[in-house]
Amino acid sequence: MTYPETLQYLYTQLPMFTRVGVSAFKSDLTNTIALCQKLGNPQKQFKSVHVGGTNGKGSTSHMLAAVLQTAGYKTGLYTSPHLLDFRERIRVNGEMITEQTVVEFVQQHLNDFEAIKPSFFEMTVALAFDYFAQQKVDIAIVEVGLGGRLDSTNIIIPLLSIITNIGWDHMNILGDTLQLIASEKAGIIKPNIPVIIGEYQPEVAEVFIAKATLENAPIKFASQQWEAGQKADSGQYMGRKLDLTLTNITTTSPQPETHTLKLDLIGTYQIKNVKTVLTTLDELKLQGYSIDHQQIETALTNVKALTGLRGRWDILSYNPLVICDTGHNPEGIAEVLKNIAGTTFAQLHFVIGMVNDKDINQILSMLPHNATYYFCKPDIPRGLDAETLKDKAESFALYGDAYTDVAAALRAAKNAATINDLVFVGGSTFVVAEVV
Numbered sequence: 001m002t003y004p005e006t007l008q009y010l011y012t013q014l015p016m017f018t019r020v021g022v023s024a025f026k027s028d029l030t031n032t033i034a035l036c037q038k039l040g041n042p043q044k045q046f047k048s049v050h051v052g053g054t055n056g057k058g059s060t061s062h063m064l065a066a067v068l069q070t071a072g073y074k075t076g077l078y079t080s081p082h083l084l085d086f087r088e089r090i091r092v093n094g095e096m097i098t099e100q101t102v103v104e105f106v107q108q109h110l111n112d113f114e115a116i117k118p119s120f121f122e123m124t125v126a127l128a129f130d131y132f133a134q135q136k137v138d139i140a141i142v143e144v145g146l147g148g149r150l151d152s153t154n155i156i157i158p159l160l161s162i163i164t165n166i167g168w169d170h171m172n173i174l175g176d177t178l179q180l181i182a183s184e185k186a187g188i189i190k191p192n193i194p195v196i197i198g199e200y201q202p203e204v205a206e207v208f209i210a211k212a213t214l215e216n217a218p219i220k221f222a223s224q225q226w227e228a229g230q231k232a233d234s235g236q237y238m239g240r241k242l243d244l245t246l247t248n249i250t251t252t253s254p255q256p257e258t259h260t261l262k263l264d265l266i267g268t269y270q271i272k273n274v275k276t277v278l279t280t281l282d283e284l285k286l287q288g289y290s291i292d293h294q295q296i297e298t299a300l301t302n303v304k305a306l307t308g309l310r311g312r313w314d315i316l317s318y319n320p321l322v323i324c325d326t327g328h329n330p331e332g333i334a335e336v337l338k339n340i341a342g343t344t345f346a347q348l349h350f351v352i353g354m355v356n357d358k359d360i361n362q363i364l365s366m367l368p369h370n371a372t373y374y375f376c377k378p379d380i381p382r383g384l385d386a387e388t389l390k391d392k393a394e395s396f397a398l399y400g401d402a403y404t405d406v407a408a409a410l411r412a413a414k415n416a417a418t419i420n421d422l423v424f425v426g427g428s429t430f431v432v433a434e435v436v
Helices: 003-013 017-024 030-038 057-070 099-108 110-116 120-135 178-188 205-214 270-286 293-301 303-307 330-341 360-364 386-394 406-416
Strands: 048-052 075-078 090-092 139-143 160-163 195-197 219-221 226-230 242-248 258-263 314-317 321-324 348-352 372-375 400-402 422-426
Touching: 003 099, 003 120, 030 110, 030 120, 048 057, 048 178, 057 075, 057 139, 057 270, 057 293, 057 303, 075 120, 090 120, 099 110, 099 120, 160 178, 160 270, 178 205, 195 205, 195 270, 205 219, 226 270, 242 270, 258 270, 258 293, 270 293, 293 303, 330 360, 330 422, 348 406, 360 386, 372 386, 372 406, 386 400, 406 422
Parallel strands: 048 139, 048 160, 075 139, 160 195, 195 219, 321 422, 348 372, 348 422, 372 400
Antiparallel strands: 075 090, 226 242, 242 258, 314 321
């Protein structure tokens, strides 16, 4: 098969969450275990950090990978979903897996796929682990796909586990309370393996503490480890950096550890994520990794260039200012709206599309009434029809027109905007994938 033919096989022959939704999610790890056994259990051949949570796990994973590769470690990075190219999911030192490697893996294991019948995600995880083992990475950052306890990535035994936060997402799979969702995410906490929780959230903290206690896993809350100071003018887009000072507030030494950072990920929600990253790096240093201040500060200034990360409060153009963001659940949209509120503009043009299995009512209820909306459908089977979204939005006093696709909606928004306006594109990762 050629590379396009291989992708076509993966996208159509294997159950894929973006295509069929919940039915692609497996209720156990049997397929992943069986497939990795066929490969000689590659997940046991490299060290790893496991990153879960509702929001921020992608940014956290990319920042960690940027620091580790800057510190001289050959670093694997597994994330999902991809935006433009399937190979974005699997990187070593920022370089995507080659097309030929993907083709050869699929051709070599077609019989195994027929016998085991893995999902698209299960196959991708196995490919990533096999590639990291072949590449002999020093360490791999492995992002959870969905949930934690039953996620295909949860067959690794990592150096440490991270759970960024808990929010309302995938309730039809993970549960309809924050405590149930937290319990699923806590499934990546393993015996005697340190765990770092990004945000202390009173409503779910005890879920993590109880699970960590049961597993004898040392636990830290990153938000209680670091204090962040932000310059008053930080985040202005012409500078394209988020200026922060991070101080370790738990140290007993007379000179607490302090980092002066210029993040190239400029969304203010990255302040939460960078606390998680710094707490993780301190734990890795305790485990023998050599990472210094300068390497951390250099890496966090260049995460996009080092890892290829896109779609996080991402500036697409100026005059008018066009920004996209992958935030798509209530907590993610809340962070987007904070950043919109911190931006100077005359009029807001909001290009929005969603998928059909989200709680769209809660998200629509949060959106500003004084924006002009451009409703569209992301080009995936789970995409919500643009006219349906428009009709639902009108019941929340959100007005605009429906468009045939994302490109048409963005084109209309840019044509209507003046140079002092803001065009925002979001509502779904899959909408952002069509504009970056």
